[in-house]
Amino acid sequence: MSHIFAPSARFSGIWIPLVTPFHAGVVDLGALDVLVRHYAEAGVAGFVALGTTGEPAALDDREQDAVLATVLAAAGALPVVAGVSGNHTASVCERIAALNEQPVAGVLAAAPYYIRPSQAGVIGHFAAIADTSRKPVIVYDIPARTGVGIELPSLLELASHERIVAVKDCGGALDKTLALILDGRLDVLCGEDLDMFGALCAGASGAIAASAHLRPERFVAMEKALREDRLGEAREIWHTLVPLVRAAFAEPNPGPVKAALASMGRMRNELRAPMTRVSGELEETLARLMA
Template structure:
């Protein structure tokens, strides 16, 4: 079975007094490993990589790899400067990673031909498996189905983190069978798994992690009634986790549990007090 299945945690980057809190990050990872997650994403959207200096990114990745042990780790790669991205891929080739999670170039909105070239050229350079990150809400451009199917022919492109918001695209990729489809929008985890998706990269799973793992295992085993019951119980938490910009709610929920400080870097802001209280209740349920 491909490693790109199950519940993956796109890790937050904890801060304390403005600095990266490596002890808190290490403790989170160790706890999630015990809860049965399948892997981790370091420096993904939830990890606030744009707010980290290059040295901080390297340190976060080092801590994640050390704490994850035998569990696989993906490193997020994003940006719109081609030479810098190639340099970053070369650096990551030297790390013991399970793969790289590469998003479309943000802000510049390239054509579909430009997107195919973007991913293909980076996959050519990468010595690690590539997971395509399709998240048009953040990049401003959608990777169309035909482009994804073209990229699926590349030997190192193995999976997609699917935030397209298109059930038709999700199903078409699953039916094609060449890419492992991981739900990237937490609200679509249940639907994606029921359609035959491989798993999810779920920010909401920072809390109630065992329940998300149980949801995946129930649906993977065909226990629909059990899976539906678990999903109905998780749905209010998932909704609250994205009521305000990610990762504000995730950090608020973790802070309410005493696991990290409730700190983000500008221009990100903390979750509102009302949402913080709501998350505290849901995380404790």
């Protein structure tokens, strides 16, 4: 049995936070369907629909519902987590209540953005979400986007709630990551792609990785090798992936991922304002890496 991964993890392995393809300004549900089926065949553990990489802030409610329905239909037996975000607790809870009726494996919720509440406010926000949800809750700690970090004592307090079962860790603090892994109550999913290998070696249960859109089978093989204690092989695979991971975040996400997928003909290189296409130079780099 592996000594790296906790066997009891509910959320583990490589998860893809799906992009939302567009065609002439309209959500391209056909391209999304094909993408999901491709990644399922590559062996990923599951999907996040309507996460940051999916540009949910640029989708209206009808479009969000259509994206989620498409992902659920195409994913087959693979689990799908729905992203939910907002800075008004009651409104977020309304969305969570609606998701209770959907066959999702869980919900991924970030701290309230922009308003920067106290830690008591953050705890209250997630407690309200978890009280409302009938699905497992993954706490999304990403202070670079929300403006407020979820401090370790807050996460440990939230871990006592029966429906808060995991954290997507983009906090950028190794001490906190290790403390959460050692505490053991929350599945720790790495959300900073370049930190993925180290986090998995330290005992994180998996990763939610936008860069895994590109060469997904290699990310899956790397995680499997680590899980089976084949460190040298895992390291070798990871070293081949590092240039791709760096390129995938050289400009704002999901611009680089969409450019790379477009270079392979999997979707159009289209984003909604204020997101923009990547520079021509990065587009060429990504196309070369994917060739």
